[in-house]
Amino acid sequence: MTILSVRQAIREAMREELLRDDKVFLIGESLGPYGGSFKLTEGLLAEFGPEKIMDTPLSESAIVGCSVGAAMMGFRPIAELMFADFVTIGMDQLVNNAAKMIYLHDGALPLPLVLRMPEGGGATMGPHHSQCVESWILNIPGLKIVLPSNAHDAKGLLKSAVRDDNPVVFIEHKLLYNEKGEVPEGEYTVPIGKAKVVREGKDISIISYSYMVKKSLEAADILAKEGIDAEVVDVRTLRPLDVETLAESVRKTEKAVIVHEAPVTGGAGGEIAAVLQEAAFDYLDAPIGRVGALETPVPYSYTLEQAYLPNTQKIVDKVKQLVTR
Amino acid sequence: MYVEKLNPKDYEKLYYYLYLTRYADELICKNYKQGMLQESHHSCQGEEAIAVGSGILLGKDDYVCPSLRARGYFYLKGATLKEMMAGMYGKVTGPSRGKNTSHHMGDMDRGIVCGSGIIGGALPVAVGVGLGIKKRGSKGVVLVSFGDGSTSRGDFHEAMNLAAVWKLPVLFVCENNRMAMGNTIEGEMAIDRVAIRADAYGMPGVTANGNDVLAVYEATAAAIERARKGGGPTLLEFTTHRWTGHGVKDADAYRDRAVVESYKQDCPLDNFRKVLLAKGILKKRDLDRIEKAAMKEVDDAVEYAVQSDHPPVDIVATNVYV
Numbered sequence: 130m131t132i133l134s135v136r137q138a139i140r141e142a143m144r145e146e147l148l149r150d151d152k153v154f155l156i157g158e159s160l161g162p163y164g165g166s167f168k169l170t171e172g173l174l175a176e177f178g179p180e181k182i183m184d185t186p187l188s189e190s191a192i193v194g195c196s197v198g199a200a201m202m203g204f205r206p207i208a209e210l211m212f213a214d215f216v217t218i219g220m221d222q223l224v225n226n227a228a229k230m231i232y233l234h235d236g237a238l239p240l241p242l243v244l245r246m247p248e249g250g251g252a253t254m255g256p257h258h259s260q261c262v263e264s265w266i267l268n269i270p271g272l273k274i275v276l277p278s279n280a281h282d283a284k285g286l287l288k289s290a291v292r293d294d295n296p297v298v299f300i301e302h303k304l305l306y307n308e309k310g311e312v313p314e315g316e317y318t319v320p321i322g323k324a325k326v327v328r329e330g331k332d333i334s335i336i337s338y339s340y341m342v343k344k345s346l347e348a349a350d351i352l353a354k355e356g357i358d359a360e361v362v363d364v365r366t367l368r369p370l371d372v373e374t375l376a377e378s379v380r381k382t383e384k385a386v387i388v389h390e391a392p393v394t395g396g397a398g399g400e401i402a403a404v405l406q407e408a409a410f411d412y413l414d415a416p417i418g419r420v421g422a423l424e425t426p427v428p429y430s431y432t433l434e435q436a437y438l439p440n441t442q443k444i445v446d447k448v449k450q451l452v453t454r
Numbered sequence: 455m456y457v458e459k460l461n462p463k464d465y466e467k468l469y470y471y472l473y474l475t476r477y478a479d480e481l482i483c484k485n486y487k488q489g490m491l492q493e494s495h496h497s498c499q500g501e502e503a504i505a506v507g508s509g510i511l512l513g514k515d516d517y518v519c520p521s522l523r524a525r526g527y528f529y530l531k532g533a534t535l536k537e538m539m540a541g542m543y544g545k546v547t548g549p550s551r552g553k554n555t556s557h558h559m560g561d562m563d564r565g566i567v568c569g570s571g572i573i574g575g576a577l578p579v580a581v582g583v584g585l586g587i588k589k590r591g592s593k594g595v596v597l598v599s600f601g602d603g604s605t606s607r608g609d610f611h612e613a614m615n616l617a618a619v620w621k622l623p624v625l626f627v628c629e630n631n632r633m634a635m636g637n638t639i640e641g642e643m644a645i646d647r648v649a650i651r652a653d654a655y656g657m658p659g660v661t662a663n664g665n666d667v668l669a670v671y672e673a674t675a676a677a678i679e680r681a682r683k684g685g686g687p688t689l690l691e692f693t694t695h696r697w698t699g700h701g702v703k704d705a706d707a708y709r710d711r712a713v714v715e716s717y718k719q720d721c722p723l724d725n726f727r728k729v730l731l732a733k734g735i736l737k738k739r740d741l742d743r744i745e746k747a748a749m750k751e752v753d754d755a756v757e758y759a760v761q762s763d764h765p766p767v768d769i770v771a772t773n774v775y776v
């Protein structure tokens with residue numbers, strides 16, 4: 130085992146995949162000499178050269194669309210958007226080309242592309258650089274959506290994404306980049322489509338993903354001191370959703386709260402709640418709770434942004450409300 | 455020549471805002487590094503003449519939508535240094551009580567069009583403001599500013615085309631510092647002048663020295679007159695240099711230090727000072743007086759920002775809808 134930050138883990142995954150498969154290349158803005166807006170690609174230009182580390186003009190639609198075309202030609206682009214918020218500009222290419230291309234060829238054409246992007250607030254970066262976008266993309270069959278919460282999963286899931294023959298949207302959280310964790314020394318992958326119980330408990334299932342897994346674990350620690358034994362499940366992949374792992378946890382705890390950073394309304398939590406009541410209705414002992422951001426744009430200023438975001442205390446409060454009702 | 459009509463008061467005003475923009479930026483960078491500010495900052499040092507030389511021409515009925523770097527427009531269009539600075543500090547006295555950043559502040563009453571952190575995203579909105587001006591039958595214009603890198607966005611091309619087809623009073627002002635974050639202009643476009651993009655849309659494209667405030671003034675004045683007379687949009691390209699990293703956190707390690715240092719020989723403030731003194735328009739003691747006044751306005755604004763309160767959390771969910 131070695132200790133890596135999420136940033137290092139993602140960089141290693143890209144590096145190893147570039148070394149493993151000549152078809153892999155990186156495409157995005159200021160990846161080369163600049164090293165990426167969050168320094169994910171630092172050092173890669175020197176090692177792989179500009180044919181593999183491709184800096185584009187400031188053109189998100191072209192980044193996504195060009196990745197689709199290159200994937201149709203048998204290459205395996207790893208595209209980066211500087212901020213997930215900019216996916217709106219690449220959205221047409223993502224939704225109307227990337228997501229449909231395999232189906233429109235009736236499965237005869239693989240479309241191996243990865244679209245990486247950092248999302249999330251907490252850094253006073255303002256309303257256009259802090260949003261969570263996964264539920265904007267969730268309603269699109271044909272895309273896979275992966276959101277790692279730690280260094281181990283980030284590396285293993287990204288390697289799986291690069292090797293996947295389907296388009297994968299790989300959503301990182303900017304507050305996770307400096308988070309360190311244990312990562313195996315050698316080659317490994319983490320399968321797409323598998324959730325993971327990251328803390329066992331018997332009283333309630335806190336179901337979460339990305340940065341909010343950290344907050345959920347903190348909440349579970351606080352709850353433990355008050356005699357509430359919470360299980361924490363990391364969804365890891367929103368599409369395809371690992372219903373069985375989530376349902377199994379809920380069948381055991383009989384209660385669930387879903388935590389994500391995006392606003393509650395229309396968030397992925399609604400979808401997860403729906404599949405859980407289908408899969409585990411007879412076991413549920415309380416309504417399924419949801420914790421998310423307020424129903425506003427992400428405010429810029431620190432005090433407002435902190436009030437807007439879900440946090441450990443909000444999770445604790447929601448859990449107590451469900452457990453003690 | 456429009457410049458010939460400038461009187462000494464105009465020259466004072468130009469110098470005042472050039473100096474104020476520079477000094478404010480230096481303080482912002484310094485205080486940011488000391489961890490006092492919340493807003494990400496993109497320095498305009500070395501590029502001040504563009505916003506000041508064009509912004510000074512905007513009147514009450516005109517609108518402006520500044521780029522991330524073009525601070526001078528705000529000051530000239532009636533945003534106070536105090537509210538801008540309070541915004542940088544994330545205070546309740548900043549734009550929209552801390553909900554918005556200062557560099558995207560919007561206030562239609564003062565003719566300041568809310569910007570977007572999505573580069574290029576403000577351009578179609580500016581075209582809509584131009585449409586509104588035309589529909590109202592006003593003689594106003596709207597000036598939207600952006601960097602060279604922004605011209606790679608589809609929104610730029612759609613906005614340029616629509617403004618030209620409908621002959622709207624829009625000034626597209628490109629601050630060409632030949633950089634877009636870590637990318638150079640060669641990696642951004644296969645042409646050597648942004649202004650020639652105008653040909654494709656049937657509007658004039660003009661390139662002028664962005665480090666010469668009078669050249670900026672001259673080119674902008676002509677474009678404004680054309681727009682006010684119903685002649686439609688113009689693409690103005692002002693050449694300049696980026697003195698700092700992209701943002702205040704960027705160490706700028708990917709550029710040759712000697713080259714970046716050489717840019718400082720072409721300082722828009724020095725350039726203007728030389729003209730003012732050589733032509734005897736202002737004396738050294740006038741410059742000193744103007745600088746002092748500008749520094750005081752900025753220092754007072756910092757003090758105001760520091761003293762202001764943080765936004766109360768109970769406003770967070772207000773005014774999502776009217």
Ligand SMILES: Cc1ncc(C[n+]2csc(CCOP(=O)(O)OP(=O)(O)O)c2C)c(N)n1
Pocket residue numbers: 158187189211215218522523571572573574600601602603604605629631632633634635696700
């Ligand atoms: C759509 C979009 N893509 C990328 C970014 C990140 N970004 C912010 S400024 C910038 C460079 C802009 O270059 P340019 O337009 O030339 O302006 P300059 O910074 O040189 O003043 C980039 C890539 C963004 N904010 N929005």
